[in-house]
Amino acid sequence: MYRPSFDGVRGFDRAVYVVAAGQLINVFGAGLVYPFATVHFHLQVGIALSVVGLGLGARSVTSAAGTAVGGFLADAVGRKPVMVASMALTAVALAAFAFVPDLAGGVPDALPAATGVSALGAAFVGVCVASGFVSGLYTPASHAMTADLTDDAERDRGYALLKVANNVGFGAGFVVGGLVYSVASVAVFLADGATSAVVALVILLFVPRLDGAGDVDDVDGEDTAEGAADDGAAARPAAAATGTLAAWWRAATRPRVLALAGINVGFAVMYAQMQTTVPVVAKEGLGLTAAQLGTLYVVNPLAVVVLQLPLVDAVGGWRRTRGLVVSAALWAGSMLAAWGADLVSVSPGAGLTTPVVLLGVAFVGVHLLVRTVGEILHAPLASALMSDLGTAVERGTQLSVLEVAKRLGIGLGSFAGGLFFDYGLSGLLWPALVAVCALVVLALLGLERSVTPRENGAVSTPRR
DSSP states (O other): OOOOOGGGGOSOOHHHHHHHHHHHHHHHHHHHHTTHHHIIIIIISOOOHHHHHHHHHHHHHHHHHHHHHHHHHHHHTOHHHHHHHHHHHHHHHHHGGGGHHHHHTTSOTHHHHHHOOOHHHHHHHHHHHHHHHHHHTHHHHHHHHHHHTSOGGGHHHHHHHHHHHHHHHHHHHHHHHHHHHHHOTTHHHHHHHHHHHHHHHHHHHHSOOOOSGGGGTTOOTTSOHHHHHHTHHHHHHHHHHHSSHHHHHHHHTOHHHHHHHHHHHHHHHHHHHHHHTHHHIIIIITOOOHHHHHHHHTHHHHHHHHHHHHHHHHTTTSOHHHHHHHHHHHHHHHHHHHHHHHHHHTOTTTOSOHHHHHHHHHHHHHHHHHHHHHHHHHHHHHHHHHHTSSOGGGHHHHHHHHHHHHHHHHHHHHHHHHHHHHTTOHHHHHHHHHHHHHHHHHHHHHHHTTSOTTTTTOSOOOOO
16 A cells, blocks of 8 residues: 655656745745734734735735736746746835835825725735736746646646645744744835745746747656757747637636636635634734744644645545545634634633633634645645646646636635624624535535546556
8 A cells, every 4th residue: 555755755857846946935935924914904004904805805816817917928928937027026016015104105195085995005905906916927837837847647746846835935934924023023024025036036047948838748757847948949839829818718718627716716715814814813812922823823834844745645546626625624624613713712701811812722723734734635636637627738827717716715705804803793704614615515526527537636647
């Protein structure tokens, strides 16, 4: 019987490792601010939580737009230039979060009067909009490059490697961010921008130019990235053919692609709570400090680093849709745990005694751990399934649709979560999210009937 192991990290083209390293650096910066953005702009700057949720939602929407453009450009002009340009622009946009109070001075008086949103809130939303679009360009290009440089048998592992890199970066970012935020809160936003600049340089110097989706179709783990790039000339006509809006639209609107994207919206609504509502429960409801919150959040990346590759290897023979069903069930369980933490934090007459705080922290910890196992299964299986639903020359576009759906779901989840909390209805949010998970399960079982065994990953492949 095959035993899961960390051997799954071996055997990739070296360019895959460079992309993963860039991912690690990038999300280290994101981890610096991830749980603290809501805390900072709501509790310290004084922006209403619904407006913070609106800004995060707007960022997800514009990130979705950027992702759609990034997927098109990744197929039309190549992965590398899109990745470099995205990270260079993102460096500037993310650093702008440190200057939101200054930018608020430039907001026209008519805008707050017309919208009811303060100048601070409007400036925050504006920075969210700009940063969302430019950062959204990156993901479909990086995911398409990873798919280009891996064969069918190792593609799930390739995406799992990116997920491990994500969470090593997040984990380190959470801890460092908590310490930095406690000393100089705005410094975390400047550092976030700086990490994107470093990624742009790493990709520029160490990742080869691939001219389109079809140029590395036959690359296996033993080929070099340079060899793949040399083969690009033969595929340029195919890349050019996909570089039309008509081809993009056909690739993006295939029924199965849209179905999987819709399912991803449901998953993303769950993702949003970790940034928008759970930090408020932990900090405002349970009274945790920023450093304590950052340390608690390390449960998420630490569990991913330890479990990601072994678990993805263990379900390698499963149908991907079934793995996603298990993921949705785990997400539902995590929302029940968050509900428990919320109930403890607002329990009438209980007060924030040490036992109450410890119970609430335990609920948050269970939420983070269970949702992380769901995340471990969701991210690589959904990406691998989408990458196999069309042809290689459509891959960047179709992966961008998946990412657009995620961004839209995060935006919807952020805004909805903020509204529930602002209107004192947080107790209704968590059972509503459990119901969303149930709908996701039903949709996955429906999609499974239209997916072939090969596309669904249920094929016999040699194990290492």
